[in-house]
Amino acid sequence: MLYHLTYMFPTPLNRTWMPHYSYMFTPAQLAFLVSCLAQTSSLPGPILEVGCARGHTKLHLNQHMDACGLEKPYICLDTFSAFTERDIRYEVHDRKKDPRFTWHGFGNNDQRWFDRAMERNGVHRVRSIQTDVNEFYFSGIGTFPSACWMWTCISRRKVESW
Numbered sequence: 583m584l585y586h587l588t589y590m591f592p593t594p595l596n597r598t599w600m601p602h603y604s605y606m607f608t609p610a611q612l613a614f615l616v617s618c619l620a621q622t623s624s625l626p627g628p629i630l631e632v633g634c635a636r637g638h639t640k641l642h643l644n645q646h647m648d649a650c651g652l653e654k655p656y657i658c659l660d661t662f663s664a665f666t667e668r669d670i671r672y673e674v675h676d677r678k679k680d681p682r683f684t685w686h687g688f689g690n691n692d693q694r695w696f697d698r699a700m701e702r703n704g705v706h707r708v709r710s711i712q713t714d715v716n717e718f719y720f721s722g723i724g725t726f727p728s729a730c731w732m733w734t735c736i737s738r739r740k741v742e743s744w
C-alpha cells in the first residue's frame with residue numbers, strides 16, 4: 583500500500599523510508615578520509631573539520647572511530663548558514679568556480695540541529711563551533727590537530743602561528 587501511494591504521489595517524504603545515498607562524497611573519497619584517520623591515529627591532537635554542514639561525513643567517520651577504538655576529540659567549525667557572500671564572490675569571480683554550485687544550499691542548517699544529530703546518533707566526541715573560519719583563531723583549539731579536513735574557502739585568512 584505504502585509503495586503504491588508513494589509511486590502515485592512521489593514526494594520528498596519518500597526519502598524518509600526509501601534507501602538513499604546521503605553523502606556528498608563518493609565511496610572512494612570517504613575511504614580516503616578513513617585512511618587519513620588510520621595514518622594519523624598515533625598522532626596526538628584532535629581531528630578538525632572546517633565546514634561540517636549537517637554532519638553526514640561525521641557520522642561515517644565516527645562510526646569508524648568507534649569500530650576501531652580510536653578516541654580523539656573531533657572539532658567541527660561551520661557558519662551553519664552556508665558560504666559567506668564574500669567567499670562566494672572570491673570563489674566564483676577570482677577562482678572561476680561554478681556559480682551554479684549550491685553555495686547557498688548549506689544555509690538551511692542550524693548548529694542545534696547538528697548537535698542534536700550527533701547526540702541522537704550517540705556521537706559524543708564531536709564539538710561544534712559556529713564561526714566564519716576566516717575570522718577564527720585556531721590557537722583557541724589548543725593542540726595542533728592530528729588531521730584536518732577543510733571544505734571551505736580560506737581566501738581571507740591571515741597566516742597565524744599555532
Ligand SMILES: C[S@@+](CC[C@H](N)C(=O)[O-])C[C@H]1O[C@@H](n2cnc3c(N)ncnc32)[C@H](O)[C@@H]1O
Pocket residue numbers: 605606607632633634635636637638639640659660661662663664665666669688689713714715716733734735
Ligand atoms: C561542501 S559543505 C561540507 C560538506 C560536509 N563536510 C559533509 O560532510 O558533507 C561546506 C560547508 O562549509 C561551510 N562554510 C562555508 N564557508 C564557511 C566559512 N567561511 N566558515 C565556516 N564554515 C563555512 C558551509 O556552511 C557548509 O556547511
